[in-house]
Amino acid sequence: MSRVQLTVVDHPLARARLSRMRDERTDNAAFRAALRELTQMLVYEATRDLEIAEEPITTPVTTTTGYRLAAPPLIVPVLRAGLGMADTAHGMLPESQMGFVGLARNEETFQPEAYMASLPESLVGRHVFVLDPMLATGGSLVHCCTLLTDRGATEITVLCTLAAPVGLERLEQSGLPLRVFTASVDQGLNDKAYIVPGLGDAGDRQFGAV
Ligand SMILES: O=P(O)(O)OC[C@H]1O[C@H](OP(=O)(O)OP(=O)(O)O)[C@H](O)[C@@H]1O
Ligand SMILES: O=c1cc[nH]c(=O)[nH]1
Numbered sequence: 001m002s003r004v005q006l007t008v009v010d011h012p013l014a015r016a017r018l019s020r021m022r023d024e025r026t027d028n029a030a031f032r033a034a035l036r037e038l039t040q041m042l043v044y045e046a047t048r049d050l051e052i053a054e055e056p057i058t059t060p061v062t063t064t065t066g067y068r069l070a071a072p073p074l075i076v077p078v079l080r081a082g083l084g085m086a087d088t089a090h091g092m093l094p095e096s097q098m099g100f101v102g103l104a105r106n107e108e109t110f111q112p113e114a115y116m117a118s119l120p121e122s123l124v125g126r127h128v129f130v131l132d133p134m135l136a137t138g139g140s141l142v143h144c145c146t147l148l149t150d151r152g153a154t155e156i157t158v159l160c161t162l163a164a165p166v167g168l169e170r171l172e173q174s175g176l177p178l179r180v181f182t183a184s185v186d187q188g189l190n191d192k193a194y195i196v197p198g199l200g201d202a203g204d205r206q207f208g209a210v
């Protein structure tokens, strides 16, 4: 039985933003703007089923029932590329706390190398939203989500702009309890483990090459 629930957010507005991100002529600033706009759509879809709590409110006219999120999720961007999604997600989930995971994929072995983790000690009972634009081999997200389950998380939602089938399969094989929201499942990976057709290196496209 599958533990990964996949949702492809292929709304026309999402497709338009993703196309701008794919286009090699899009400069760093326009890429970041399109990523922020696409993040809004991913967050909107991924929060649809979150539990809400009721509270009485008084309008200028009468009293009625108001609503708020019962338990805002912990937001965890994966550095660098996930940073471009963080502020938008936080703006939509203003009561959320934020943790950080820093990973850089070794471009010869394609294995993620961890350089930082700033997370609450216990994630028992906390829903976590992981932000990373790219799911390629899946190594980075498996590493990140394992850090979360090691701290007790049992409910993890991953938001990414692009996913490769092999990366989704890797998540599935990991047995991690995940929901994945992506704007596209692309064709595959090239011999450098870049997503095809993809959009290139999401970190470099936002911040410049390192
Ligand atoms: O699924 P995988 O094969 O592990 O690849 C995906 C990872 O690659 C990118 O980060 P990268 O390692 O390039 O770091 P960066 O964000 O600093 O550019 C991306 O943001 C993911 O974290
Ligand atoms: O296509 C890819 C694959 C991994 N990381 C990226 O930023 N892009």
Ligand SMILES: [Mg+2]
Residues within 6 Å of the ligand: 201, 202, 203, 204
């Ligand atoms: Mg990169």
